[in-house]
Amino acid sequence: MPALRTFKIAVALAGSLLPSLAHAHVGLGDTGGFVHGFAHPLTGLDHILAMVLVGILAVQMGGRALWLLPLAFIGMMSAGAALGFAGLGLPFVEVGIAASVIVLGAAVAFEVRPPVAVAVALAGLFATFHGHAHGAEMPMNVAGYAYGAGFIAATAILHLAGITLGLGVAKFGERFGPNLVRIVGAIAAAAGLGILGGAI
Template sequence: MRTKFIVSSAFITTLLIPSLAFAHTGVGDTTGFFHGFEHPVSGLDHVLAMVLVGVFAWQLGGRALWLVPATFVAIMAGGGALGLAGIDVPFVETGIALSVIILGAAVALNVRAPVAIAMGLVGLFAIFHGHAHGSEMPEDAGGFAYGGGFMLATALLHVLGIAIGFSIVKAEERHGLIAVRSAGGLAAVAGIGLLTGLL
């Protein structure tokens, strides 16, 4: 019961923060922050990838628990800057779909990658996600506020992934690990659907 409450609370918090930000005055910055926050949580591809980064970091444990998500957020900011500047990055949509497939497979197979390799992998995918966020910034949104919004939303989705890993396994250790790995496999299948245009 407590596990369900923790997961539900994290999910509800993620959904409510955009409306809280939008309630403040100062339309330009607020709108920029709102649109930035909304972008990662409005697409299945982004949500799956961000949550999978968190689950992957949880599976690796130790320093990876914070280094892997922090790497994603930091490099995503650089990718966002490229998108804002109008600098082209090839195969963005393909890279995003591949991030879901590969991260889902890594979770499903419980890949025990060295921390540096895990950071490099998520960093590569972060460029594509960041570029997509940056290049789709609305004209009336402030760049810094927009960037802050999508970075915060991304970090919260990572935290949600970590919380899911901890909560499911704490509730039922043996079956919980199977559930987490099965969810990774389903996410990888969804990524194939995204890559082929079926989703």
């Protein structure tokens, strides 16, 4: 299946960078450059879940949402990263990140289909928190721009993984496919609660 093949490629590409994860955060070695920026979103379960959930939700909503949600997330994440990089504070960043996993997971689990404008605004809000957290850790030098480009590329691939997962699971048929997707959303929402409570 083309969808499953694309998903496997995305996972393989992300996995190929796992040896770099130990150096992805500030204070743990050189953090400049595209590769380290690419690896950074893969170091946190909260970020991985939220970005993949955006892709799955986009598939569930269909239509314009399929490309608007990921683009809104990437755009506002970049804006949030600029705020963090500039040293401008944003309240409740960690709560916002955990809430993004809970809300997006619940939306997938219950197949919530809000108006596209509402979904885009919500994705953008959550993306700002994610971007700020990573922007605050971005190296303050020229290599930081390459780092940011890598971070955006990894985010796009995680969105693609979510879209591919959503499309791939749908191949299981109208009866089992949606149920599998809802289960994934419920598990993610539960993980978000664990993250919020500090258990994960």
